[in-house]
Amino acid sequence: MAEGGGLRVEGLKSALAGPFTLEVARGAVLAISGASGAGKSLFLRMVADLDPNEGEVGLNGVSRASLPANQWRRRIPYVAAESGWWAQTVHDHFAPNQLDRARSLAERLGVGAAPFDGPVDRLSTGERQRLALVRAFILDPPGLLLDEPTGPLDPVSVQKVEVFLQERLAAGTAIVLVSHDPAQGARLGARRMRMVDRKLQPEATA
Amino acid sequence: MISLSPTDLVLASSLIALDAGVSIALRLQLHRQLSWAATRMVIQLIAVGFILRFIFALNNPLATLAIVVVMGAIAAREIAARPVRKFRGLAGLAISGATVGLATLVTAILALTTAIRPHPWYDPRYAVSLVGIILGSVLNSGSLALDGIVGGVWRERTAIEAQLGLGVDFRTATLPLLREALRRGLLPIINQMSAAGLITLPGIMTGQIIAGMDPMEAVKYQILLMFLLAGASGVAALVVAELALRRLSDTRQRLRVDRLK
Numbered sequence: 469m470a471e472g473g474g475l476r477v478e479g480l481k482s483a484l485a486g487p488f489t490l491e492v493a494r495g496a497v498l499a500i501s502g503a504s505g506a507g508k509s510l511f512l513r514m515v516a517d518l519d520p521n522e523g524e525v526g527l528n529g530v531s532r533a534s535l536p537a538n539q540w541r542r543r544i545p546y547v548a549a550e551s552g553w554w555a556q557t558v559h560d561h562f563a564p565n566q567l568d569r570a571r572s573l574a575e576r577l578g579v580g581a582a583p584f585d586g587p588v589d590r591l592s593t594g595e596r597q598r599l600a601l602v603r604a605f606i607l608d609p610p611g612l613l614l615d616e617p618t619g620p621l622d623p624v625s626v627q628k629v630e631v632f633l634q635e636r637l638a639a640g641t642a643i644v645l646v647s648h649d650p651a652q653g654a655r656l657g658a659r660r661m662r663m664v665d666r667k668l669q670p671e672a673t674a
Numbered sequence: 675m676i677s678l679s680p681t682d683l684v685l686a687s688s689l690i691a692l693d694a695g696v697s698i699a700l701r702l703q704l705h706r707q708l709s710w711a712a713t714r715m716v717i718q719l720i721a722v723g724f725i726l727r728f729i730f731a732l733n734n735p736l737a738t739l740a741i742v743v744v745m746g747a748i749a750a751r752e753i754a755a756r757p758v759r760k761f762r763g764l765a766g767l768a769i770s771g772a773t774v775g776l777a778t779l780v781t782a783i784l785a786l787t788t789a790i791r792p793h794p795w796y797d798p799r800y801a802v803s804l805v806g807i808i809l810g811s812v813l814n815s816g817s818l819a820l821d822g823i824v825g826g827v828w829r830e831r832t833a834i835e836a837q838l839g840l841g842v843d844f845r846t847a848t849l850p851l852l853r854e855a856l857r858r859g860l861l862p863i864i865n866q867m868s869a870a871g872l873i874t875l876p877g878i879m880t881g882q883i884i885a886g887m888d889p890m891e892a893v894k895y896q897i898l899l900m901f902l903l904a905g906a907s908g909v910a911a912l913v914v915a916e917l918a919l920r921r922l923s924d925t926r927q928r929l930r931v932d933r934l935k
Contacts, residue, residue, distance in 0.1 A: 516839060517926050537926040542841025552836030554850070603840055613839075 473528055475544070475611050475642040477515060480523035485510045485666035487523065492659075494528065494610075497633070497643040499653035501671070502663030508646040509549065511663065512613040515644065516546035527611045527642070544611030549619060549646070551600035553588040558599055566606050573602045577628050593620040601629065605636070612636065614645040618652065630655055676884075687712070729798045738798040742778075742805045749809045749816075750774045753914065756817040757824040759934045761921060769917040770816060777812045777910035778805060781902045789898050807878065807899060808906045815859040815907035816914045822855030823918040824934065834929050844927040852915055859911025863904045870900060 473494035481487035485507040492498045500508050514521040517537050525532040532540050555561055562570045574584050577598040583591055584599075591599070597620050604612060617633075618626040633656060637643065647653060653660045660671035690712045694705040729737050753770035760766050782805050786792065792800040827834065830851065837847040870876055878899055882892040922930050 518835060518838060518928055520924070520926075520928065536843075537928070538838070538841050538843040540841075541839060545841060546839035548832070548836065548839060550832060552830075552832035552834070554830070554833040554837060554847075600836070603836075607840065 473640075473642075475515070475644065476524070476526045478524040480511075480514055480521060480525060482510070482514055482519060482521040484519075485514065486521075488514075488668055490661075490668065492642045492644060494640045494642055495637050497637060497645065497653075497656050497658040499645055499647050499656070499658035499660045500663055500668065501646070501648060501650070501653075501660065506663040507666035508663045509615050510666065511668070512546055512615055512644060512646065516541055516544065516613055518546060542607060543609050544613060544642075545604040545607055545609050546613040547600055547604045547615060547617060549615040551596045553596075555588070557587055558584050558591070561599075561603060562606070569606050570602055573605055573632075574599060576632065577602065578625050594622065594625060597621060598625060598629065605632065610641060612641055612643045612645075614643065616646050616648070618647070618649075626652070726798075726802065729802060733798060735794075735796045738796050738801050741798075741802060745802075745805060745809055746774045746778060747771070749813045752813055753816045753820055757821045759824055759828050761824075761918075762933055762935055765921050765933065769914060769921060770820065772917060773816050773910050773914040774809070774812055776913050777816070777906045778808050780909055781808050781906040784905075785898070785902050804902075808902060811863060811903040811906045812910040814862045816910040818862070819855045819859035819911035819915045820918055822858045823851060823915050823922070826851040826854060827919075827922050827929070828931060828934065831929060831931050838927065838929060844923045844929070848919055848923075852919060855915045856911050859915070860907055863900075863907040867900050867904065870896070876900075 474496065475492040477488055477490050479487050479489055488511060490498070500511065502508050510519065513519045514523075515525055517525075517532060517540055527540075527544055530543070535543075553561065559567060559570075571581070571584055575581070579595050579598050579602075583595050588596070597617070601614070601617055604614075618629050621629065630652070633643065637656070643656075645658075650660070652658075661668045662671050690708065694708055697703070697705040697708060725741065729741055750767060750770040750773070753773065754760065754766035761769070782801070785804055786795045786801060790800055790804070795801075827848065834847045838844065866876075876896050876899075879892045879896040882895060883889055921933060924930055
């Protein structure tokens with residue numbers, strides 16, 4: 469399975485959703501829209517292997533089943549719509565050798581030094597979201613699963629995140645993102661699909 | 675030894691009546707609960723007294739084992755019942771049962787075959803009493819540690835999944851919870867040991883002294899028991915936390931909160 473580049477999903481299903489079969493080439497982005505509860509997050513979580521599922525998934529020719537789950541997720545991180553935090557301050561969420569890159573990346577996405585060195589509970593929702601993205605971006609992964617990455621962001625921040633995503637795409641990352649904004653998909657040059665009743669279908673007016 | 679007569683006990687029960695009187699006077703609404711608890715206590719203890727007398731008279735290893743198993747099963751049920759969120763199905767009972775079994779067996783057998791060495795080693799007078807004391811500690815530590823893991827995983831589920839989503843392995847993501855649960859599980863025995871003799875006279879020691887034993891002999895028993903209880907607490911906290919964490923994950927290192935009710 470999964471020869472060549474990009475993300476390949478084949479017969480991915482669970483008791484709750486699917487089956488899904490699709491491909492996202494290297495440097496391509498798939499934007500999924502759909503009503504809440506339709507199964508968008510479920511799909512991303514199944515690809516990340518965070519929910520029980522069956523089916524074949526591979527990234528750049530490496531089958532998911534051949535890797536321990538944590539190594540798989542390291543290659544294609546999943547960033548949830550609601551960010552989770554496990555330490556007091558933001559910089560405690562990064563390994564010491566990642567700190568400099570994380571800091572400059574946060575600054576690029578419009579999060580200054582003060583929030584970065586402060587306690588997590590002082591952050592605004594938008595700052596949290598961008599910092600959660602930074603945690604995934606600094607892994608330089610070949611794939612990304614982003615659940616409403618710019619949901620709580622203001623237009624300026626949205627643009628900053630999108631510019632960064634464009635760079636990742638140019639570098640060959642395969643991205644699947646959930647987005648309610650059709651214009652975002654268009655700006656990123658995404659293939660668009662709609663989740664209806666836990667199944668994916670091509671966007672009608674693509 | 676000074677034997678107590680029923681009259682002595684009735685006299686002492688007037689203190690319960692005093693408590694009830696306070697409850698009624700201050701409208702604490704506790705008098706019903708209080709008298710029910712007191713009645714239960716009396717019935718339970720009298721029943722246990724008869725059962726123990728019977729088991730001691732039998733002096734049969736199977737009968738001893740049977741009562742030990744019943745006591746352990748009750749402790750296991752209590753441990754599994756503690757967390758607000760419980761495991762679906764029988765997993766909770768399986769976890770607490772294994773915990774009680776392992777922690778109690780290891781420490782009780784160690785004590786009965788090395789330090790205490792009654793003849794025969796399963797002499798119910800020693801075995802049943804020892805298991806009873808150990809179970810108290812196992813129940814305490816086991817339930818605190820289990821509650822720490824289950825409650826902690828539920829509370830921190832977003833943070834744990836955020837780490838899993840970034841490729842952090844399950845063990846690393848849940849290590850702070852494991853540490854916290856073990857800490858909680860070991861606190862009671864640490865308190866008990868540091869308070870022993872200063873703030874409280876441990877029950878066993880008091881009992882033996884009243885029953886006529888030389889204080890130094892009683893103290894030696896108490897020290898041995900404290901070590902046993904510390905061991906049992908440690909084993910119980912570790913086993914219950916480890917098994918609960920395993921049950922909350924799977925071979926693909928997912929966080930399986932769906933296995934909780």
